[in-house]
Amino acid sequence: MRSDVPELTCRARDMHEPWADWASNKVVCRGEPLRKVIRLGRQWAVTKYGLECRDGSYAIPSARVWEDDWVEHMADKDWVDLDDFVETLRVARWWARMNKALRRESALQR
Numbered sequence: 244m245r246s247d248v249p250e251l252t253c254r255a256r257d258m259h260e261p262w263a264d265w266a267s268n269k270v271v272c273r274g275e276p277l278r279k280v281i282r283l284g285r286q287w288a289v290t291k292y293g294l295e296c297r298d299g300s301y302a303i304p305s306a307r308v309w310e311d312d313w314v315e316h317m318a319d320k321d322w323v324d325l326d327d328f329v330e331t332l333r334v335a336r337w338w339a340r341m342n343k344a345l346r347r348e349s350a351l352q353r
Contacts, residue, residue: 252314255332274299286324287331294335305339
């Protein structure tokens with residue numbers, strides 16, 4: 244396992260740092276096509292579904308993005324661009340938090 248996993252786990256919880264730029268690289272789809280994209284990373288994308296590997300091979304529903312062990316879990320996989328995963332996880336967590344707040348506000352207005 245990478246030695247920087249604890250540091251990356253902390254970074255994945257940081258909602259205040261600006262996000263990295265969008266990626267422009269092409270990725271061959273090997274699995275399910277991505278849902279509506281909110282942010283595109285080199286290997287990972289934030290979508291309406293949650294966090295998805297851009298090739299369609301791995302998806303994490305938005306209800307699960309705040310689970311604590313994602314960085315450690317993905318660090319064990321040699322195919323994962325862990326830096327991109329962490330950056331995209333940050334955005335997915337922000338998006339999930341914003342959606343939850345909007346739903347709560349909408350329910351209060353009814």
